[in-house]
Amino acid sequence: MKRIVIENAVRVNENSEMVPCSLLVEEGIIAGINGSWEKDANTVIIDAKGLVLTPGFIDLHVHLREPGGEGKETIRTGARAALRGGFTQIFAMPNTQPTPDTPERLRDLQERARKDAPITIGFYAPITKGEKGEELVDLEVLSHAGAAAFSDDGKGVQSAGMMYRAMLNAQKLGKVLAAHCEEDSLLFGGYIHQGEYSKAHGHRGIHPLVEDLQIQRDIALSEATQCPYHICHMSTSKGVSMLGEAKKFSVPVTGEVTPHHLLLTEKDLQEDGDYKMNPPLRSERDRQALIQGLRDGIIDAIATDHAPHDEESKSRGLEGSAFGVVGLETAFPLLYTHLVLPGELPLKRLLDALTSGPAKVMGLETGRLEVGSPADLVLLDLEKTWNIEKKNFESKGKNTPFEGYSVKGQVHTVLAKGQIVMQGGQIID
Numbered sequence: 541m542k543r544i545v546i547e548n549a550v551r552v553n554e555n556s557e558m559v560p561c562s563l564l565v566e567e568g569i570i571a572g573i574n575g576s577w578e579k580d581a582n583t584v585i586i587d588a589k590g591l592v593l594t595p596g597f598i599d600l601h602v603h604l605r606e607p608g609g610e611g612k613e614t615i616r617t618g619a620r621a622a623l624r625g626g627f628t629q630i631f632a633m634p635n636t637q638p639t640p641d642t643p644e645r646l647r648d649l650q651e652r653a654r655k656d657a658p659i660t661i662g663f664y665a666p667i668t669k670g671e672k673g674e675e676l677v678d679l680e681v682l683s684h685a686g687a688a689a690f691s692d693d694g695k696g697v698q699s700a701g702m703m704y705r706a707m708l709n710a711q712k713l714g715k716v717l718a719a720h721c722e723e724d725s726l727l728f729g730g731y732i733h734q735g736e737y738s739k740a741h742g743h744r745g746i747h748p749l750v751e752d753l754q755i756q757r758d759i760a761l762s763e764a765t766q767c768p769y770h771i772c773h774m775s776t777s778k779g780v781s782m783l784g785e786a787k788k789f790s791v792p793v794t795g796e797v798t799p800h801h802l803l804l805t806e807k808d809l810q811e812d813g814d815y816k817m818n819p820p821l822r823s824e825r826d827r828q829a830l831i832q833g834l835r836d837g838i839i840d841a842i843a844t845d846h847a848p849h850d851e852e853s854k855s856r857g858l859e860g861s862a863f864g865v866v867g868l869e870t871a872f873p874l875l876y877t878h879l880v881l882p883g884e885l886p887l888k889r890l891l892d893a894l895t896s897g898p899a900k901v902m903g904l905e906t907g908r909l910e911v912g913s914p915a916d917l918v919l920l921d922l923e924k925t926w927n928i929e930k931k932n933f934e935s936k937g938k939n940t941p942f943e944g945y946s947v948k949g950q951v952h953t954v955l956a957k958g959q960i961v962m963q964g965g966q967i968i969d
């Protein structure tokens with residue numbers, strides 16, 4: 541394995557200032573920071589002048605669609621999309637067909653990831669068999685087979701008793717339970733946010749209560765069981781305040797927010813399936829609460845909820861289309877351009893929420909620029925301006941509401957597990 545020296549970079553300090561930085565990678569590990577090292581014939585030198593060095597990004601929430609939905613995405617195409625976005629470690633949700641609810645299926649996925657992806661992929665196992673909400677999986681067996689965490693994402697777990705039993709088990713195993721919070725009995729056929737837009741255009745709405753009620757229930761369950769509990773794709777102001785309160789009382793709860801919930805509201809809605817996702821785009825008040833929660837560190841992580849769909853599934857308008865938008869390739873530039881540059885979020889906070897934040901949620905050793913950490917690294921060009929064009933996506937999913945957006949900031953070079961896997965914006969095969 542080659543040694544790699546990164547020279548002339550800068551990194552972002554606690555005050556979001558740029559400070560000079562150089563780094564040495566040996567055997568896939570960060571072996572030195574800010575030194576001058578001997579360069580022999582076995583050393584690759586990366587001149588990172590004008591680039592910002594950060595840990596590789598970590599996404600706790602992606603959908604890779606393999607097995608069963610390979611027309612929408614595969615482990616291979618999803619991993620390439622991740623690379624483009626600067627993500628060196630991603631966690632795949634288990635709402636595939638079938639769900640990985642046996643050790644054999646879980647091991648098969650890990651094997652495929654080792655073959656098809658240069659980055660690190662963790663796999664969630666479902667909480668209930670087939671995500672049907674009826675029968676608990678064997679959390680212990682799946683945990684030993686390598687389940688990164690547990691989630692029934694795509695659906696809420698409707699029974700409090702089921703969630704309680706899952707938490708008791710996950711707590712014993714030291715595993716995170718990540719929840720898509722959605723109370724089905726309050727949906728009444730809703731499919732976008734219940735608010736101004738739904739009223740004005742005659743759509744059935746989803747009340748924030750649908751999400752808040754399960755967040756409230758699960759925080760109580762997490763407090764009772766001491767199970768590490770993670771709230772997926774938070775979209776409501778009430779949810780943020782409940783998470784903040786729970787943390788004050790040391791309940792082991794964490795939360796994530798997506799780029800689309802941070803940047804868009806119901807005011808941006810169009811009669812187009814690419815604006816449909818679960819949870820839905822909510823009010824400006826909710827969006828402001830999410831930004832505030834992220835700024836204050838109440839929300840721990842930014843996760844894309846990358847949810848690729850084919851054109852047909854998205855061609856039936858707001859009512860008939862599938863839920864979900866892609867996000868891996870656009871997360872950093874969108875948030876840098878629309879939150880950091882206007883002064884709404886410090887750059888350090890954005891980077892932490894993409895690196896050390898998610899690492900802490902899952903207890904990972906990645907996500908930090910520290911000697912001894914795995915060499916998952918990103919070099920960013922913060923001066924580069926470009927246009928988001930879905931035709932250029934590595935992902936099979938072209939379902940984005942951000943088509944045509946002009947953004948600043950580009951992922952330039954990526955090291956995953958100590959190997960250079962993207963350089964100058966080009967994926968190295």
Ligand SMILES: NC(=O)N[C@@H](CC(=O)O)C(=O)O
Pocket residue numbers: 603635693694695720816817818819845847848863864865
């Ligand atoms: N977010 C979405 O709108 N869709 C996700 C499921 C999910 O994350 O709940 C999907 O799998 O397509």
Ligand SMILES: [Zn+2]
Pocket residue numbers: 693694695720772773818819
């Ligand atoms: Zn979900």
Ligand SMILES: [Zn+2]
Pocket residue numbers: 601602603633693694845847
């Ligand atoms: Zn999801």
